[in-house]
Amino acid sequence: MISLKDDINNALKVLNAGGIILYPTDTIWGIGCDATNEEAVKKVNELKGRIVGKHLIVLLDTENKLASYVREIPDVAYELMDVTDRPLTIVYSGAKNLAGSLISGDGTIGIRVVKHDFCKQLIARFRKPIVSTSANYSGQPSPASFADIDAELIASVDYVVQHGQEEYSEGKSSTIIKLGPSGQFELIRK
Template identity: 40%
Template sequence: MTFEQDINNAVAALRRGGVILYPTDTVWGIGCDATDPTAVRRVFEIKRRADSKALITLVADVADIGRYSAVSPSTVLAIIGRSERPTTVVYPGGCGLAPELLAEDGSVGMRVTGELVSASICRALGKPLVSTSANISGQPATGIYCEISKEIIDAVDYVVEARRDDCSRSMPSRVIKINADGSVITLRP
């Protein structure tokens, strides 16, 4: 299968409301169309995760953040442009996403992915992609494909072929939060 076919298959599953397993710039993730509430609820079910714990989303470009939050892309660039490590930012005023992705205060966690597979899926889908580690809640996050449980693999609708043999490990993303007043705090260094 070619890379393009793999991406097209993943996007077709997402457009049908499906859930996929795919590599990201940090770990392998379980994902779905971040604007589809039914698919988002299914991700919570697969992970056996309390729906009070918000999930993050991936976007391919900084400009996409302005479409789904109340923060301007120039503010985003000023904050994440300095980071060499993948950085998830919790933005105030999440909008246009499944309600299940928003925290109680209306904020949403998003990361601009620099990884080829996840960025390609986001661009082809034209929407943000839910990204949560490919494990049952409470179990260790899986950095490489061969560590993902059969239970997770069997629960999703499509498993991306790309990078299955990649055994390099990445650190989890740094997590920061932009408050409504513009101040920034670090949630995970």
């Protein structure tokens, strides 16, 4: 078994080169890339067979980095992150410093601050946000575990993280809440 440090280093090499990784998150296994690299984001969409304009989310390792990618963060965002007991993706207005295709037409972006150890370490070392989308082809069910991921999809990414392959998750995506600049919110996905 590869060490956690080597696994992270291998993933970093691929991310820095504009490649695609398959990795565990605090929800389900995800396909990811550098969220600031337009070409890498395009590769993820092509791999999944996604319709252009369908939203992808971005992962950060700490809430302290939110201000680098969102113009205004309503105070309620921090309160929501503190009280939630499951992974929470918040859709913010005023996205910035990300690949243009990640930002929706109304200027919003979905961001989740991860609690998963591997993700936190990877993103902290990468020093940029990472795209996260479920490790499946568009329209197919999300995998509950690594064993549920299509072999062809696994073979299509540039690096497959070794850490966590034997773990099982409930296969649940994050809760998604859309926050307006003044703090009003709308539940998108429970």
